[in-house]
Amino acid sequence: KAGVTQTPRYLIKTRGQQVTLSCSPISGHRSVSWYQQTPGQGLQFLFEYFSETQRNKGNFPGRFSGRQFSNSRSEMNVSTLELGDSALYLCASSRPGDSGANVLTFGAGSRLTVL
């Protein structure tokens, strides 16, 4: 089955601009999470959506927002971009309700460079 698809894979923006990233989860997966990866920081949790509702949010400023559509596809938006927002943004989907560990399946990521 198709994996998690993220678009675009690479993009370059300038400070002050805004950006929208898209994520299509695995078919049947209703939970979508977003993570930011920067060198030396690992993966930092941004937020998680389930059934079009944000269920959990990380410690990021309000410039970072997201949403989920009825087909489980998700978008995240970053407004007023700063140099420090340059990172790999990873989307992951999972199928809540399975017992045991919450195993996330990640997409390949969207690499954002802010100039």
Add this chain to the structure above:
Amino acid sequence: DQQVKQNSPSLSVQEGRISILNCDYTNSMFDYFLWYKKYPAEGPTFLISISSIKDKNEDGRFTVFLNKSAKHLSLHIVPSQPGDSAVYFCAAGGGTQGAQKLVFGQGTRLTINP
């Protein structure tokens, strides 16, 4: 507040030998722990997990050990192969973190030398 830490940014191991990657955590409420592997230009892929009620889980060449009293887990890869060269992330979830949120370490870059 780094709840999950991987103190070794990199590790180099000879092919065929054992690779041991370490991870420490501070939150005793975590319910489970996972290891992910990441190649360049790809997303992390799930390797193996362990519940907080167990102290060992094995899957082929990969074994994860959990020491709850020390708040420490490790991933053993035996024997190490060149294809194992990647960045490895440990992650923890459950407990007070809320549903569906994983807390990741900073990652350890493993290099397997032929």
